[in-house]
Amino acid sequence: MAFDAIIVGGGIIGCTSAFYLARKGLKVGIVEKGTIGSGTTGNTFAWINATAKVFDETYHRLNAFGQSIYCKLAVEFGEDKLGLHPTGALGVVSRSDSAGYPAVREQARLLEGFDYPFAWVGTKELRTMEPHIVFPDDAEALYSMSDPYLDAPKFARFMAEKVCELGGTVLEQCTAKELQATDDGVVTGLITTQGALGARNVVVTAGADTPDVLSELTGYEGFATRFPMRRVPGFLVTTPSTLPHKFVRHVVYISSGAEFHVQGAPNGGLKIGSDDADGMITEDQSPDQLRRVAVQLLRRAKAVIPGFVGEACIDDCELGIGVRPYPEDGMSLVGPLPGSQGLFVIATHSGVTLAPALGSLIAEAVADCQMPEALQPFSLERFQAFS
Numbered sequence: 001m002a003f004d005a006i007i008v009g010g011g012i013i014g015c016t017s018a019f020y021l022a023r024k025g026l027k028v029g030i031v032e033k034g035t036i037g038s039g040t041t042g043n044t045f046a047w048i049n050a051t052a053k054v055f056d057e058t059y060h061r062l063n064a065f066g067q068s069i070y071c072k073l074a075v076e077f078g079e080d081k082l083g084l085h086p087t088g089a090l091g092v093v094s095r096s097d098s099a100g101y102p103a104v105r106e107q108a109r110l111l112e113g114f115d116y117p118f119a120w121v122g123t124k125e126l127r128t129m130e131p132h133i134v135f136p137d138d139a140e141a142l143y144s145m146s147d148p149y150l151d152a153p154k155f156a157r158f159m160a161e162k163v164c165e166l167g168g169t170v171l172e173q174c175t176a177k178e179l180q181a182t183d184d185g186v187v188t189g190l191i192t193t194q195g196a197l198g199a200r201n202v203v204v205t206a207g208a209d210t211p212d213v214l215s216e217l218t219g220y221e222g223f224a225t226r227f228p229m230r231r232v233p234g235f236l237v238t239t240p241s242t243l244p245h246k247f248v249r250h251v252v253y254i255s256s257g258a259e260f261h262v263q264g265a266p267n268g269g270l271k272i273g274s275d276d277a278d279g280m281i282t283e284d285q286s287p288d289q290l291r292r293v294a295v296q297l298l299r300r301a302k303a304v305i306p307g308f309v310g311e312a313c314i315d316d317c318e319l320g321i322g323v324r325p326y327p328e329d330g331m332s333l334v335g336p337l338p339g340s341q342g343l344f345v346i347a348t349h350s351g352v353t354l355a356p357a358l359g360s361l362i363a364e365a366v367a368d369c370q371m372p373e374a375l376q377p378f379s380l381e382r383f384q385a386f387s
């Protein structure tokens with residue numbers, strides 16, 4: 001089999017990139033060692049937003065661009081097919097929270113400067129918007145009305161199906177093993193566990209495994225040790241579908257007091273996480289420790305959502321660890337691998353929000369043999385290891 005481009009990794013980044021490449025008329029293959037959406041994409045909170053990306057304006061705008069493409073895809077295919085839930089998001093904070101309140105106010109000030117759609121809501125309005133949650137009397141919220149959440153595995157699978165409709169090929173249970181290239185670094189193909197595939201371009205979208213995959217494919221150990229990216233595990237509890245997720249109408253981030261975030265889950269339950277719970281787990285965490293952390297999260301939810309059964313449903317909850325591919329400066333790593341011709345990489349956190357932006361832009365880079373301007377701030381050369 002011969003392809004114009006092979007994507008290594010069938011997560012949300014890989015499948016969306018493949019979709020945009022196929023739309024450009026390229027013959028595309030996806031090589032996935034497990035099943036589509038079974039990596040981090042299968043264990044993510046999946047809040048599509050630029051609300052929380054205010055530390056750098058260019059990165060904020062890239063995320064906002066990603067969000068705007070979801071709106072276009074929803075018009076074309078329908079929200080249901082994509083697994084898109086247009087709930088809006090609430091960042092709840094108490095006025096008495098001496099550190100948290102000024103921080104969220106400053107976030108709002110920056111968002112205003114970026115023209116990002118949001119509103120500041122007071123306690124009364126907040127209680128109307130989330131009638132099943134008990135908020136303190138001084139709670140207020142930053143309301144980002146255009147932030148949806150996504151059923152990310154469903155979306156990745158949908159993109160992969162579109163790739164097939166456009167004449168592409170999806171190979172699951174197929175591991176990429178070795179890159180084939182000429183002596184001067186021009187990509188010619190890929191050896192996989194299902195045989196050799198010809199390709200003029202290979203795009204590595206292996207999520208948190210990206211450094212190891214690059215090492216294995218190229219035979220250069222330095223990628224595994226020097227690639228400027230960390231693995232950051234995160235923990236999510238999904239309650240059973242029998243619990244009405246109507247308890248929570250938006251993506252809700254509660255930052256004062258016992259901090260946690262919650263939203264409806266695609267199975268009809270609640271998806272619950274928290275930053276400090278993430279800090280209590282490791283990738284190979286024992287089931288006992290996972291259960292202890294899950295109990296804490298369920299108690300936090302119960303404390304503010306009185307109708308919710310809380311810890312009583314622990315045995316029926318899904319406890320999942322996802323590993324964030326986290327570039328050293330927090331921003332995406334995207335573009336050709338310096339010194340090669342036809343080898344590209346995308347490694348990023350916020351990959352759910354960014355998938356349509358990075359996928360459509362990398363398709364331009366591959367098809368037009370030129371990096372779009374919007375990707376240049378995110379190229380690998382900004383790190384010493386590649387400069």
Ligand SMILES: Cc1cc2nc3c(=O)[nH]c(=O)nc-3n(C[C@H](O)[C@H](O)[C@H](O)COP(=O)(O)OP(=O)(O)OC[C@H]3O[C@@H](n4cnc5c(N)ncnc54)[C@H](O)[C@@H]3O)c2cc1C
Pocket residue numbers: 008009010011012013014031032033034035036037038039040041042043044045046047048049174175176177205206207208209213233234235236273321322323324325347348349350351352353354
């Ligand atoms: C707890 C948590 C919460 C998050 N919340 C959000 C959020 O609210 N909003 C947001 O935008 N982002 C969020 N993220 C980040 C987001 O989920 C990730 O950035 C995104 O899922 C990464 O997608 P990916 O396609 O790069 O990686 P993955 O989904 O991991 O896909 C990579 C794929 O590559 C495959 N692979 C690896 N090696 C090989 C090989 N040799 N050959 C073939 N295939 C291979 C793997 O099997 C895997 O399926 C969160 C992440 C976590 C963990």
